[in-house]
Amino acid sequence: MSTRKAKDYKSEVKPIWCPGCGDYAVLNALMRAFAELDIPQDTIVVASGIGCSSRFPAFLNTFGIHGVHGRPLPLATGIKMANPELTVVAVGGDGDGFSIGGGHIPHAARRNVEIPYIVMDNSIYGMTKGQASPTSPEGIKRKASPYGTVEAPLNPIMMALAYEATFVARTFSGKLKEMVEIFMAAIQHPGFAFVQVLSPCVSFLDTYAHYREITAPIPEDHDPTDLLAAMRLAQATETLYLGIFRCMADRPGYSRRFQEIQSAVHPMTVPEVMDRYQR
């Protein structure tokens, strides 16, 4: 039975987000997940990059680290490897995670480092006032794309599945209860857990109504260990499926692998190392 409540994870800092921003729901859901799992505040680290959603750690009273643009995954990896006992969560937006920081996702996935990575995807650059992002729909006209974008949008779920991330899920800011459940599963997953949150930007690309219309839960008979089945669901464009696409808990996580190596190696002292370099 949990002794902690969601509000126990809240800091005194008022979020900078616009009223109605999808990120409020994400913040509430993560605090509820922490509370449900009864994790002490001082054993949690939330690492983020740059952007509206990356301001996240300031609104929590856990440990937080607000780093440079696009690098929450390397930051979180270093923290987790330094102290595997901690609950380390990486958060950020679609620009931070899929554009400038996109190169780190495959490596977090192949390391299978025990980190949930929550990407608040609003398909737009909010903090710099509305430029197209890697997940913006094609043809979107903004100040930096006055003739309409000609790039196809990225499919984050397909990307994470292609890298064989061991946990891949999508949720929506409009579905708080489901989001809490997915966050809890991601935090408990013994490897890299990729979570895309459809989190609309009310100021520059309000997609609430659109998402309510086209999202649907992943069919109950989906087998989350079937990678190809997960990819088929991820490829659906008429319907955006919400839920857990993939979950493979059998592959040991990165910090555990290193702990195994450490315990198999005979401990040494500095003088013993030096003796190996005797002339």
Next chain:
Amino acid sequence: MVKRDQTVVVRVGGEAGEGTVTLGELFTRIAARAGLEVYTFRTYPAEIKGGQVLFQTRLGVKRVLSEGDAADVLVVMNKPGWTENQRDLQPRGVLVYDPGAVSDPDTQGRAQFAIPAGVIAQELDFARGKNVVMVGALTWLFRLGLDLGRDIVNARMARHGDVLQQNLKALEAGYAYAEAHYPAPFPYALPLPEQFEERLLLSGAEALALGALDGGCRFYSGYPITPATGVMEALAKYLPAFGGTMVQAEDEIAAINMVIGASFAGRRSMTATSGPGLSLMIEALGMASIAEIPIVVVNVQRAGPSTGLPTKTSQGDLFLTLYGGHGDAPRFVLAPDSVKDCYYQMINAFSLAEYYQMPVIVLSDQAMASRVETMPYPESSCGIWSECLERQLPSEAELAKDYRRYRDTKDGISSMAIPGMTGGAYLSESLEHDVYGYPSQTPENHQLMMEKRSKKVEAARRRLAKWDSSARRWGHRGAKFGIIGWGSTRGAVREAMVQLGEMGIEIEAIYPHTLLPMPDRAVMEFIYGKKAILVPELNFSSQFARMISHRYYKQLDAQDIHVHMLAKEQGIPFKISEIYEAALEMVLEEGGK
């Protein structure tokens, strides 16, 4: 014919990928095991196979200070090995060569020692063992003892069980051939000491890695880059035995961010890289500065700009390390000046990083990282030239109530809570932040925090003034002429100064070990009363001389002290003669001694 200083320069020239470096290394190890002091230098092409390799080892009865200039003994394994190096063979030097590779070399009267290494190796049905045949021949010529040779080959090749026996046979065959054909004493065989102290035989990269372990490093993340990879490889081997972790990152940006994360979580953490990698790390370095996270970054400099000359040496990154990055981001920069110093400066680097919660850059270079030197066992793990400094953690009282991570203090140092500490939760911010770590943009707060962070540099400057290691000064105390340098050029400067002394020229030198903060008092005391100072450095634009001229312009102007720049950017170290000649020129220009 051994010189008065009882050192011998042996240079090996051969094809890359044909065991030329192995030849040089085996011979160096045998000589070191026999009790000689050694100091190597190598230059190699960027390609793994093909191209010309030069391996130089200088042997001495006493400690060797630099790789030396002209070769006393030239060992050539292929034709370019002769044609490219013959001009560097001193007039009374000797040539040891494989007649199968070079026929009838014109040594202009200098002694020749022909060792048909290729033919001997083929007779053993082990053609690629010709380098070890040559090692055997050199072992005889230098009278190092066949048993020592066998020991070294055994130790070195033990992993390669199948070829170990073949290599031992090659060694013995080379030894036997040389013994039969050249029984007369070899002119460059050094007297072997009967008793000698135990020594470590370390490359600069290994010394950096071992110093890091001794300095408490328990997390490393890096990306392979020439010539810094040796640091990563050594730490990859040993860190797990210390409960530590080495992560090979996907790029340098990830590497430094992992290091920041690991340090934030309480581990002493570092990375090592070279110019292009450091350029990529600069943004995160600024973050470590503003968020006050201790990290150590080793920069093994190579010649630039851009991809430049990846396998060649340079000191061209001074300005990048001192000033690189946007905004004013305080950091420390250390400059070890020998392989031994690399070891100690890494301990200092961790002490400074942890205590002052700042990024520390340690500047090495290709020449110093890839060379091997004999050095005494470090006397104790910490506190020889410095103090053992630790990260300041919050007290129980601080944690009990209203913990302020970035509290302003007299010296700017505020206690740093570690994730897991009850009551310690705080936000580590790359944005300007208030005392709690929460973002704050007010002019007053920004000013306060800029001052807090820079106060740490001034506090460190005061502390460092008490450390012997902050600057090394030697030579004729109070001489009218001086040399100010940094890093790996020190060996050549030391030897040039000995030669200048023999000419009756009084000169002294200072090598700061911390370039940021500069040991101002030591440098100002040094330049006081000088007529002129020479600033030798391995870069194109005289970066250090410009920094010295700018930083001490008042003293230099007031006393009319002239700064003579000696810049060299060719990818290779200074020759002793280049320093000697520049110093002599300075003395003559300034109206004599």
